[in-house]
Amino acid sequence: MKFWGKVMTIAWKDTISELRTKEITSSVLVFTLLVIVIFNFAFGTNREVLPAVAPGILWTTFVFAGMLSLNRSFIPEKEQGCLEGLVTCPVSREVIYTGKALSSLLFMLIVEAIALPIFSLLFNVPVLSLQIIVITVITTIGFVAVGTLFSALAINTKAREMVLPILFLPIVIPIIIGAVKATELTLTGESWSGLTSWFQIIIAFDMIFLVVSFLTFDFVIVE
Amino acid sequence: MNPAIKVQGLTKSFGTRLALRGIDLEIESGKSVVIFGPNGAGKTTLIRILATIMNPSSGIITFDGLNLKSHAEEIRRRIGIVTHQTLLYNNLTAYENLEFYGRMFDVPELKKRIQELVSLVGMTARLHDRVATLSRGMQQRVSIARALLHKPTILLLDEPETGLDQEAIPLIWDNMPDETGRKRTVILTTHNMERGIEVGERLLILDKGKIVYECVRGALDIAGLKEAYRNSTRTSV
Numbered sequence: 068m069k070f071w072g073k074v075m076t077i078a079w080k081d082t083i084s085e086l087r088t089k090e091i092t093s094s095v096l097v098f099t100l101l102v103i104v105i106f107n108f109a110f111g112t113n114r115e116v117l118p119a120v121a122p123g124i125l126w127t128t129f130v131f132a133g134m135l136s137l138n139r140s141f142i143p144e145k146e147q148g149c150l151e152g153l154v155t156c157p158v159s160r161e162v163i164y165t166g167k168a169l170s171s172l173l174f175m176l177i178v179e180a181i182a183l184p185i186f187s188l189l190f191n192v193p194v195l196s197l198q199i200i201v202i203t204v205i206t207t208i209g210f211v212a213v214g215t216l217f218s219a220l221a222i223n224t225k226a227r228e229m230v231l232p233i234l235f236l237p238i239v240i241p242i243i244i245g246a247v248k249a250t251e252l253t254l255t256g257e258s259w260s261g262l263t264s265w266f267q268i269i270i271a272f273d274m275i276f277l278v279v280s281f282l283t284f285d286f287v288i289v290e
Numbered sequence: 291m292n293p294a295i296k297v298q299g300l301t302k303s304f305g306t307r308l309a310l311r312g313i314d315l316e317i318e319s320g321k322s323v324v325i326f327g328p329n330g331a332g333k334t335t336l337i338r339i340l341a342t343i344m345n346p347s348s349g350i351i352t353f354d355g356l357n358l359k360s361h362a363e364e365i366r367r368r369i370g371i372v373t374h375q376t377l378l379y380n381n382l383t384a385y386e387n388l389e390f391y392g393r394m395f396d397v398p399e400l401k402k403r404i405q406e407l408v409s410l411v412g413m414t415a416r417l418h419d420r421v422a423t424l425s426r427g428m429q430q431r432v433s434i435a436r437a438l439l440h441k442p443t444i445l446l447l448d449e450p451e452t453g454l455d456q457e458a459i460p461l462i463w464d465n466m467p468d469e470t471g472r473k474r475t476v477i478l479t480t481h482n483m484e485r486g487i488e489v490g491e492r493l494l495i496l497d498k499g500k501i502v503y504e505c506v507r508g509a510l511d512i513a514g515l516k517e518a519y520r521n522s523t524r525t526s527v
Contacts (some may be wrong), residue, residue: 076393084381087420110422143381150376151343156394157367290344 070165073158077166082173084143091139091174099132099182107189114191121192122250125204126243128182130236131174133207137214138231140171141222150222150288160285168215168280175207198253198262205266206246209273213238216280220287242272294298294338294444294475295320295340300349302335302384302499309335311499313349317492319443320473322466324490326515328523330404332499333479334373337448340477341371353444367395370442370474372462374452380422384413384432386422395440407435411461426453434461443470447478451485463489483515497523 085091106124110117144150153163183203187194214235221230249265300313310332317323326487328332338344340351342362342496351358353365364486371377378387385404392400408414411431421429437445450462466489467473480486486493487507493515495503510518 073394076390080379080382080390082388083386084379087381147378147380148375149377149379151338151371151373152376152391154343155341155366155371155377156391157363157396159363160396191332242357289342290338 070159070162073162074166077153077163078169078173081167081170085170085174090143092177095132095136095178096181099128099178100185102131103130103182103186103189110190117190117192118254119251121190121194121254122187122247124190125186125194125250126247128186129175129179129203130205130210130239130243132178132182133210133214134232134235134256135173136178137171137211137218137235138221138228139148140167140215140218142227145222154288160288161281162283163288164215164219164280167219168211169216171218172207172211173249175211176204176224179203179207192254193209194250194254196253198259199250202246202249202262202266202269203252205269205273206242208270209242209276210239212273212276213282216276216284219284223290238276242269245269245272291319292352293317294321294354295477296350296352297340298350299345300336300339300351302332302339302344303347309499310339310346313331313499313501315494315501317475317477319475321491322473322476322478322489323492323494324478324486325494325496326480326483326519327496328485331496331523333496334448335499336496337371337373337446337477337479341369341446342366367440369444369446370437370440370441371446371448372430372434372437372450373448374450376421376429377436378421378429378432381420383418383419383420384408384424384435387432388436391436392439397440403439404435407438408432410438410465411435412458427455427458430454431458431461434465438465442474443468444475445477447476447480448480449480449481450478483512484521487512487515495519495522 092256110120141150144153183194217231217235218233221227224230245265245268252262294482295317297315300310302310303309313336325333335344339346342358353368356365360367381388388404389400392404397403408417410436413428413431416424416428421432447462451459466476478490491507492509493502493505495518503518
């Protein structure tokens, strides 16, 4: 079985495990909905400011929900003592990284797919456009690329759930700013060509951090 | 012929603490080596380094002449590991766990191989139960099946009897030869001296990260081994 076959095997294992426990998706989804509802109450009577603040609310929600999800990416492996089983498999560390990143990406996209229509309904802003879906997908790829690396790094520390946000948030700021600005432009009716520069920033971030994560994951995962 | 496992000048430090201090070890193919030592002697660290779970601080390790650093994937394919941790996913069934590891190790005719092994370890009836619902002893049986799944030529056993019932303990020792009857190379760490003297062809005592005593089976009886253990672990620096 080649690279992608092994990657899919890891993602399959994580998906089955998640389907049984719903540990990540249920907690992240509840958190996401709660944040959206609270912000909706906060800005509910002030519809004029919504187009200006909606991108920030949307991405703040996704960032913190994503961190909750990424925090759980390697912790079950560590807690159950399975990480050692995984690293003794005859596969490159890149396979493990890509498999874990793929399953995290899947869980985050599911949560986002549920959250976007609810956000659209409660805030009455058109976030279900193709442009915003593309922005969400490419930003989530970069977010997960960095998050998987730092999640693996954090599991070997004592205060692992505190370490991830401290290390991770400063790194993802550029991509989140890019996503917020691109979402804001989309909501003001900007065309695809007007979003090009923000797309370039987000895609460049994705590529850089995918390569960096590939190259450094071996040092992070092995004690 | 290259030795199955060759370790030269192996050290491992955790911060300022030296867990292994220059281990030199050569094990011929098909031989079994038992390592005794008090808690904190470095037994588990040594096994974890050999299993590629942990990087050494310095030293050279080769398996059949292949350097661990440059041929890690190929070497992992030859190793089966049983530790006091089962390395199983609690939320998957025993079958799903074996299927997962089988796919990762590219085991041919995987379904047939899983059936063979679960029958061997006496877990056929609980094969489709989630690991979290199995007793510790049953989990360890599945763990033994997992370690043997890809027909490894080298077995690394780190206190493998932990949690196993008396009936299941022979499962480990009966499977030290592979299916063709060829002896596997085995490194076992244990506190159980009776078991160690029974299965090991070479007996080592590790203390404070160093091999402080070594002999071959037959050189000592159990009383002699206990005496050697007491003397070596008391006098080592």
